[in-house]
Amino acid sequence: MTERVVIVGASVGGVRTAAQLRAAGFAGEMVLVGPEAADPYDRPPLSKQVLRGSWTPERASLGDPAHQWGAKVHTASAVGLDPARRKVELDSGETLGYDRLVIATGAAARQLPGPPLAGVHVLRTMRDCLALRADLARGGPLVVIGGGFVGAEVASTARALGLRVTIVEGLPTPMARVLGEETGRMLTLLHTAHGVTVRCGVAVEGLGGTSRVEDVVLSDGRRLPADVVAVGIGVTPNTSWLDGSGLEIRDGVMVDQFLAANEDRSVYAVGDVARWYDARLRRHVRVEHWTNATEQARTVADNILRPEEPIAHTALPYFWSDQHGAKIQLVGHVDPALATTVIEGDPARGRRAVIYHADGAVHAGLTLNWPRALGAVRRSLDNGAEVGGVLADLDALTGR
Numbered sequence: 001m002t003e004r005v006v007i008v009g010a011s012v013g014g015v016r017t018a019a020q021l022r023a024a025g026f027a028g029e030m031v032l033v034g035p036e037a038a039d040p041y042d043r044p045p046l047s048k049q050v051l052r053g054s055w056t057p058e059r060a061s062l063g064d065p066a067h068q069w070g071a072k073v074h075t076a077s078a079v080g081l082d083p084a085r086r087k088v089e090l091d092s093g094e095t096l097g098y099d100r101l102v103i104a105t106g107a108a109a110r111q112l113p114g115p116p117l118a119g120v121h122v123l124r125t126m127r128d129c130l131a132l133r134a135d136l137a138r139g140g141p142l143v144v145i146g147g148g149f150v151g152a153e154v155a156s157t158a159r160a161l162g163l164r165v166t167i168v169e170g171l172p173t174p175m176a177r178v179l180g181e182e183t184g185r186m187l188t189l190l191h192t193a194h195g196v197t198v199r200c201g202v203a204v205e206g207l208g209g210t211s212r213v214e215d216v217v218l219s220d221g222r223r224l225p226a227d228v229v230a231v232g233i234g235v236t237p238n239t240s241w242l243d244g245s246g247l248e249i250r251d252g253v254m255v256d257q258f259l260a261a262n263e264d265r266s267v268y269a270v271g272d273v274a275r276w277y278d279a280r281l282r283r284h285v286r287v288e289h290w291t292n293a294t295e296q297a298r299t300v301a302d303n304i305l306r307p308e309e310p311i312a313h314t315a316l317p318y319f320w321s322d323q324h325g326a327k328i329q330l331v332g333h334v335d336p337a338l339a340t341t342v343i344e345g346d347p348a349r350g351r352r353a354v355i356y357h358a359d360g361a362v363h364a365g366l367t368l369n370w371p372r373a374l375g376a377v378r379r380s381l382d383n384g385a386e387v388g389g390v391l392a393d394l395d396a397l398t399g400r
């Protein structure tokens with residue numbers, strides 16, 4: 001009988017787990033732990049509406065966990081775990097016992113090496129967002145290091161604010177390692193059409209400036225003038241507090257198909273921190289997308305409440321990104337080694353789809369301004385349809 005659930009990490013994964021537990025009828029005690037637990041917020045608006053200034057920070061709120069879901073809130077960080085004794089240690093000195101523990105500690109933005117310089121930002125927290133926003137108000141120029149989704153969205157928002165923006169990416173195209181070069185070229189065109197300079201295939205050697213950044217030094221010897229630098233070079237899962245716990249950590253908390261981290265299923269993990277065994281793929285994966293965190297929260301809540309009939313987590317990853325007014329959506333497990341077929345939708349509306357496939361089977365699809373095409377790809381992934389069928393569906397959508 002589960003009487004007390006402790007959730008460590010109070011962002012979308014942790015808060016949604018609390019909400020799902022209550023929605024599914026859990027009447028026991030729920031404790032939410034995290035530095036942001038009293039006032040949790042959503043991250044996607046941090047590179048979009050809040051950064052631009054069209055939303056107040058309050059609009060990104062995920063709710064009031066104490067009031068809405070009756071959670072006890074500890075504004076603290078977990079610093080240790082003893083799964084055998086079922087105890088979590090907090091930096092406040094307190095120790096919390098639990099029947100079930102949910103690890104939802106997410107990930108932290110990677111920093112550039114070297115001493116801190118004013119004007120240089122990462123973007124993960126609301127504090128990061130407001131500091132970057134204040135610096136963008138100085139007028140730029142902005143250099144974005146790393147062409148991933150967060151960096152690309154910062155570039156888009158800064159352009160909308162009127163700044164001169166350059167993206168520097170070491171790979172041949174932005175997102176080449178994740179989405180392949182074809183899609184990377186498509187995203188590059190989107191940026192350049194909106195006035196962003198995209199410098200690919202060149203590394204960053206360092207930053208110039210004494211107390212404030214003045215320029216970005218590239219491996220080809222050039223220096224890009226910069227008043228603000230946004231660093232988007234990926235994230236590291238927040239697992240250091242689990243050192244010595246005995247849980248298996250491999251770039252994330254290793255969990256089984258039910259999202260459980262240990263044999264007796266007293267510890268679960270969700271969201272960016274969880275590397276779970278996807279029974280559909282027959283391997284472990286870790287996904288850094290908002291929808292994944294919310295869907296895993298539902299799976300874990302169900303598995304805590306009905307341990308005799310655990311549900312395997314097999315949801316397909318889904319991601320969206322808003323850049324320069326375009327809606328980018330991705331569904332499925334993408335791999336740059338897969339073959340791609342590009343379908344031109346309505347060019348006037350900027351509609352396009354990239355289908356990732358191998359041996360006739362569809363693995364993923366990315367769409368630009370074309371939600372109906374994404375729906376068709378999703379249906380084909382659910383039904384295990386052949387690539388020919390999806391391409392025919394998309395052709396039908398274009399009226400060809």
Ligand SMILES: Cc1cc2nc3c(=O)[nH]c(=O)nc-3n(C[C@H](O)[C@H](O)[C@H](O)COP(=O)(O)OP(=O)(O)OC[C@H]3O[C@@H](n4cnc5c(N)ncnc54)[C@H](O)[C@@H]3O)c2cc1C
Binds near residue numbers: 150
């Ligand atoms: C700027 C930005 C824009 C994004 N835009 C999109 C988008 O458009 N679409 C999309 O699909 N995804 C987007 N994402 C990704 C999405 O926000 C993440 O996948 C999601 O936030 C993951 O949620 P999480 O709860 O697993 O982890 P996180 O959001 O990382 O939250 C983890 C929480 O745990 C806390 N914590 C860490 N260590 C401890 C500890 N030791 N003890 C207690 N608490 C701890 C942290 O303070 C934090 O509150 C974006 C992310 C960022 C940063």
